[in-house]
Amino acid sequence: MTQQWQTDLESWVAGWDAVRDDAPQQEVLVWSREVPSGxxxxxxxxxxxxxxxxxxxxxAGREVAATEVLLMGDVQELDRGLGFPGEAGLFDAPMGDYSRFEVDEWGHPVAHSTLSVQDEVAFMGPLVADPSKERDSSEVLDPLVSAMANEAFLADAQRLYTVVPEDQVGQRESQGWQRVAAVLRLA
Structure with a gap:
């Protein structure tokens, strides 16, 4: 049975490539019991x-350089209408095939991420919070996810995807994401 992430493969991969615009493009394959060469x-x-x-x-002699997790969320579920703490505000800037979202507090960036919308699917890049701030990072990251999901919804996307390391899955699941696949990067 085909899963939703497989149906959306071309779109979420295009979004993933867009938010990683300086990284070399990788060919993403669904496991078919055939070992890719090259x-x-x-x-x-x-x-x-x-x-x-x-x-x-x-x-088969292929080295797995990293194993990550593909998460998916319904944009309406991820858009929880959360507000930013204190004097923090959200700014976004179109960057071609994606937009960069930044949370600033008192004129200083405290968190950022990227978003690429591909038809009914959007892809969110890594969530990055300023480690020097003495607060729980979820105070700014959870509202950032909510705001980006709202932007995806306004662009008519239905589903939002992201790829994260295993150690971030718990925090993301608390935001409303669901684990849908394993992502193995080959060396």
């Missing part, structure tokens, strides 16, 4: 298949 491949599979796929790739 450079710059990413293999995506169901979360419960990650260990099996990693073993098959390694048995």
């Amino acid at each position: 450079e710059n491949h990413v293999v995506v599979c169901a979360p419960d298949e990650a260990d099996t796929v990693r073993s098959a790739l390694q048995a």
Whole structure:
């Protein structure tokens, strides 16, 4: 049975490529039990298949450089109408195929991310919070996700995707994201 992330593959990959505009493009493949040859491949599979796929790739001589998680959320669920703390405000700037969103507090950036909308699908880049601030980063990151989901909704996107390291999944699930696939980057 085809999963939603597979149906949306072309769109979320285009968004992922857009927000990583300075990184080399990678060919993203759904695991089909065939080991890709060549450079710059990413293999995506169901979360419960990650260990099996990693073993098959390694048995074929391919090194898995990183395993991450593909998350998906309904834009209406992620747009929770959260406000920013104190004197913080949101600014966005179109950058071609994506927009950069920045949270500023008293004229200083405290968090940022990127968003690319591809038809009914949007892709959110990494969430980055200023580590020097003495506060729980969720105070600015949760409203940032909410605001970006609202922007995606206004652009007629229905679903929002992001790729994160495993250690960020818990925080993202509390924002309304769901784990939908494993992302294995090949060396």
